[in-house]
Amino acid sequence: MTRPLRVVFVCAQNKLRSPTAEAIFRDTPGWEVASAGTNRDAETPVSRDLLEWADVAVCMEKRHRDILCQRFKGALPDERILTLGLPDDYEFMDPELIVILRRLVPRRLEGARPRGST
Structure with missing residues (x-):
């Protein structure tokens, strides 16, 4: 049995989206x-450990993706960081x-698998 898909959702402050x-x-x-969140004063700041735990990061905006790719290069493959x-x-x-997330997220994650699975 495969383990669950690990998804981390990312915004700036980790307070709303x-x-x-x-x-x-x-x-x-x-x-x-x-x-x-990508901000250093976020409720839960993004960390390398969290990104290495995740199979996919789902960013609310492109700037969040850019920050992850720059600040945590290599923690999660670029193709596994979605916007x-x-x-x-x-x-x-x-x-x-809620309506938007329920519509977009499953589509974006369709076919996503845990890292290392076939």
Whole structure:
């Protein structure tokens, strides 16, 4: 049996968008989820250890992806760092954000597998 797909959701402060994604996908069968922020004063700052744990990082904006690729080069292959293009316009658990995440995230992760699996 393969282990669950490990997904880390990333925004800047880890207060609104990425924690919302973590909350709504927490009980997704076959997934383990976490969230973090790129800012050093984020609720949970992104770390090399977290990215090495993850199979996929799902960034809310391109700038978050750019930061991960620069600051943590090699912790997660670039092709496993995805971008949703969601601006910082939402509150935590915003109903519109939930609808968007539920539509985008499963599509973006379709076919994703744990690192090292065939």
